[in-house]
Amino acid sequence: MSDDIRNPDRKMTLQMVAPESRHEQAYKYYLRKNVVPLVFLILCILGGYYSGLSLPFLINEIITRMARNSFIVISLIVPILAGMGLNFGIVLGAMAGQFGYVATANFQMTGFTGFFVTVLITVPLAIIFGWLTGKLFNQSKGKEMITGIILGFFANGIYQLILLYFMGNIIPIRVPTMLLSTGIGIRNTIDIKGMHYAIDNLWKIRLQIPGFIFPIIIPVVTLAALAALCIAVHFLFKTKLGQEFRATGQNRQIAEVAGIKVDRIRILAIIFSTVLAGIGQVIFLQNLGNINTYGSHVQVGTFAVAAILIGGASVTKATISQALLGTLLFHTLFIVSPLAGKNLIGDAMIGEYFRVFITYGVIGVALALHAWQAKQKRR
């Protein structure tokens, strides 16, 4: 390739590959490009078969998990396209969501109103967190991912300080059952039963499949919100701002020379991501109905990252369909692997181990591939 470019006698025409080999190449290219989702598709099918779960149960579980997890996964797209890699900093967005719930639980709000107020509290918090994260990432260009992971750990410390020490102490809490018996610090779980299924239950469609007892339940509003988000992200990349995200992601320096305010764009990308993750966490928790105060947010980053990577995204490229496909495959594996492990080997833990192994393995492989590709490019 490089030889070709430098060769001074080369005519100024684009090289064309012969059509047959082109087809074959396209086929191979397609396979190589989609090898990760394909492997996981096979794993899911095998796992689904050996788990012995009934189809409606499986479908119900998948729909539930898609509805509650996709939001967070999609929040990763903007930073990836803005060239900042996988935003592990979405953990801060999740924390913003949980702060929102602590507030609404404290005011004993319920139903859709409670949910809505939680979102209203979460968004400004997430904007502030995103802005700070973006500032930090601008100081560590090219190392956003590791910075994001460590930032997550650090923020977790502050989160714990606020919830364990400040709440009930400096910050008054009205509901005594939320606090530990000493009166200081929030309990391990926060009960948000009042907001359980706050938007899932707004409108549910039950589909009866002939031959099965259980119907398939579709939470229409949650899925509609997800669809709206997909359309919004799609639209975003058709706008001037989206073009600036993409230009910055391709090459910071060139974008800068073209007059794009790169640092601002990068901060904006992280704010987008953090806010979406915050709303995503609020949706996620309303489906669960309780909050694991010191645990719910911890793995949000790794799980979302693993999901989008399984969908075939890379550190530099991601699409909405990859995010959705990844969420589908990742969570199907979540559902089936413990049962499949139990049925195959007689131990549910084996399946569980396998899933955890895959989660981190996928992230590791994706990052290694990215480093390798970057090295190839440099040559």
Add this chain to the structure above:
Amino acid sequence: MTGPRLEMKNITKEYFGNKVLKGINISVQPGEVHAIVGENGAGKSTLMNILFGMPVIHNTGGYKGKITFNGSSAPISSPEEAMEMGIGMVHQEFMLLPGFTIMENIKLNREPTLPNIWSSIFGEKMRTLDIPRMRRDAKAALERLDLNIDEMLQVAGLPVGFMQFVEIARELDKTSLQLLVLDEPTAVLTENDAETLLKSVRRMANEGISVLFITHRLDEVLSVADRITVLRDGEQVATMNPSEATVEKLAELMVGRKIKSILHKDREADSDRNTQPLLSIKNLHVQMPGEEVNGVDLEVMPGEILGLGGLAGHGKIGVANGIMGFYPASGEITVKGKQIPLNSSIASLNSGMAFVSEDRRGVGLLLEESVEMNIIVQAMQSQGKFLKRRIIEMMDAKTARKHTDRMIKDLDIRCTGPEQLTRRLSGGNQQKVCIAKALTLEPNILFVSEPTRGIDVGAKRLILDLLVELNRKSGVTIVMTSSELSELRSICDRIAIIYKGRLEGILSPDESNAKYGLMMAGALAHKRKAAS
């Protein structure tokens, strides 16, 4: 419009006390093609960076002098400002986004947009891109360059020639464009493409756009320019009309220096004592990005200092790197009649060759290690020196220290002692450590690349003297690569000029400036092509 479009008066620029521009005066009329010629490092790019308000200028203390644009004073402080005023620049390294289409690149950050509901709430940035109009504009700009290409193609796979045109199309598309700066636009182009480009440059000039054309291809300058300015070492040596200029005259002006030819005189007598080449290179190809070598044949005689010269990007640096196995290479290398396998640093080292890299701080030194460790590490690894056997192999600290002390004394390395970290040393002393490291291998042939790059003037002399002394006293054959012709001419016995990855010719250091200039600009290669 009357009066010049651009005037740069008495422009001076210093980088850390090192004057790189010394009072340049340039004036460009509307519709004028003004060529700026000069060797690498003559200050052409710095001058253009000043004109374009690049951050690198302002981060290093700014410049002195006055720039007027269309009659009003214009202290340009950022690229955006320059662009707003109507100055466009095509950079030497491409400023294109590989993953974008041609059209997206041409319209980058100047995309036409359409309003929508969201843009009325969230502002301008949420406007939708007007893709059909982007395509139309891009098409029009490409057509002005006589280029028939699908504007929806991705830039990533395009041949280099096309990329150059896309860059120019992008500047042309800016309706306010009044002055276009082309930084060595033909350096990567084939003859045909270059011709097309020159034609479009003329056409732009006829439309009233002023063009600043930076190049070192002299024949092009004569055919396209209305005025020619020659820079050398940051000085403006001449400004003339093409009618007064010839290729020879320009070449002489470009290279000309008073050369202190001090050392090679005493050598004439014994130069023919040995006719067997020590190192012979046949058909060497090296894939070093930016410095590719495409088939060099060269013979190095024992005991000589051979210079490798040429302009940047033509492959002179690739030769030594290829032979030493730093970049993928093919061809045939024989040392004393024995063939050496390529692509293996160890094989090259074992055959008695050593290399002082041009990348002193990257490849040459372990910056976080002591002077001593830097000097002995390579010999320890490749030749097993400074080791002793006590059940397991261990470093022999005593002999290592003795050797280091001797090197420090012999090469006069100014340091606090063998323990000092090399990061703390000055550039000249770092270079001496690099040379000491190579000498510890006791090489027959020493490759030295850009030994004086980034070293202040006094230390330069010391390094060169050191090389000569090594050659005379220890009989080490030296192959020295340098961008500074004067330096090569002051110590080398023969100088090989590399042009476009091939050997253009070998000159004696006494040859005239004009001849050097012509050879470096590839006059022979052009002539050969014309003849065939």
